[in-house]
Amino acid sequence: MYIIIVGGGSVGYYLAKTLIKTHHEVLVLEKNRGTHKTVSEELGEVVMQGDGCEVRIMEEAGVGRADAVIAVTGDDEDNLVICQMAKMKFNVPRTISRINDPRNESLFHRLGIDATVNATKIIYNLIEQEIETNEVIPIAALKRGNIEIVEIEIGPKSPVLGKRISNLQLPEDALIISVIRSDHGMIPGPDTKFELEDSVIALVSADKEHDLRDIFTEINS
Numbered sequence: 001m002y003i004i005i006v007g008g009g010s011v012g013y014y015l016a017k018t019l020i021k022t023h024h025e026v027l028v029l030e031k032n033r034g035t036h037k038t039v040s041e042e043l044g045e046v047v048m049q050g051d052g053c054e055v056r057i058m059e060e061a062g063v064g065r066a067d068a069v070i071a072v073t074g075d076d077e078d079n080l081v082i083c084q085m086a087k088m089k090f091n092v093p094r095t096i097s098r099i100n101d102p103r104n105e106s107l108f109h110r111l112g113i114d115a116t117v118n119a120t121k122i123i124y125n126l127i128e129q130e131i132e133t134n135e136v137i138p139i140a141a142l143k144r145g146n147i148e149i150v151e152i153e154i155g156p157k158s159p160v161l162g163k164r165i166s167n168l169q170l171p172e173d174a175l176i177i178s179v180i181r182s183d184h185g186m187i188p189g190p191d192t193k194f195e196l197e198d199s200v201i202a203l204v205s206a207d208k209e210h211d212l213r214d215i216f217t218e219i220n221s
């Protein structure tokens with residue numbers, strides 16, 4: 001599949017890295033020159049500098065032959081424009097958007113975006129449904145405490161595939177709070193084993209996010 005990812009931040013970077021490892025053709029589009037330079041040093045020629053909201057740039061990126069466009073910028077308005085343009089002007093079969101403000105989710109679906117990813121809502125629902133009241137971590141406090149919500153998909157070459165959580169050497173203070181399997185979320189225990197296509201949701205300090213992702217996505221030599 002040919003997949004265009006718009007947004008070269010941490011979400012776009014690690015998504016591209018994972019898709020490349022599973023032999024998809026990937027192009028990352030990032031408008032910020034500094035971010036583009038940093039990401040291209042890691043990923044090479046699959047990174048293009050430009051604004052994904054511009055028709056000309058998307059044409060240069062080859063959106064007309066893309067199987068999917070994934071918008072993961074930090075701006076919901078940009079993500080919506082990118083996905084609508086891909087869907088309506090270029091007839092891209094599948095559009096997926098990151099949503100930063102949970103209030104925008106219903107709007108995105110009404111406007112024809114195929115799928116949305118809203119980490120805040122996922123975490124909030126899991127906490128509300130599964131954890132005792134005295135253990136709830138207020139979502140608003142996460143950013144103030146420099147804590148990141150991280151979502152990682154277990155691919156066929158992930159080094160944690162088939163391993164128990166208790167066998168992982170996680171970064172200090174990292175906490176796996178949910179495993180989503182076959183569209184069902186669960187609170188994992190030490191003996192939970194990771195299966196193919198699991199989505200793992202974790203909390204980790206911002207400076208340890210890369211270390212956490214590498215445990216799940218890097219193949220041990």
